[in-house]
Amino acid sequence: MKEYVNTEKLVAMEITVEEAIAELEKRKEFLTAQCDDCWDPAIELALQALKKQVPMTPDVWGDGYADGQPVYDSWACPYCGWTYELDGEDYEYCPHCGQRIRWTEVKQ
Numbered sequence: 001m002k003e004y005v006n007t008e009k010l011v012a013m014e015i016t017v018e019e020a021i022a023e024l025e026k027r028k029e030f031l032t033a034q035c036d037d038c039w040d041p042a043i044e045l046a047l048q049a050l051k052k053q054v055p056m057t058p059d060v061w062g063d064g065y066a067d068g069q070p071v072y073d074s075w076a077c078p079y080c081g082w083t084y085e086l087d088g089e090d091y092e093y094c095p096h097c098g099q100r101i102r103w104t105e106v107k108q
């Protein structure tokens with residue numbers, strides 16, 4: 001039987017994504033200090049996945065003007081650079097790579 005992720009249980013572990021990243025970075029540092037080839041691909045993969053959960057501000061731009069003011073109508077994922085329309089494609093996570101997007105500094 002397939003087991004689904006219980007996010008409430010994960011939250012109950014009382015560790016934030018940032019703390020988990022810091023913990024894994026420490027383990028990675030410890031391992032690589034042992035020898036040149038001592039590294040764990042599972043740690044690398046986990047770090048990559050966790051870092052995408054930390055919201056990043058997208059690049060926003062436009063090439064038109066309305067009433068003399070620039071109109072911003074496009075954005076790019078800050079992780080993979082994939083581009084989207086600002087109106088209607090303002091996703092919480094980049095559909096291309098899964099990077100979490102922080103909109104608070106863009107939408108004011």
Ligand SMILES: [Zn+2]
Binds near residue numbers: 078079081082097098
């Ligand atoms: Zn992306």
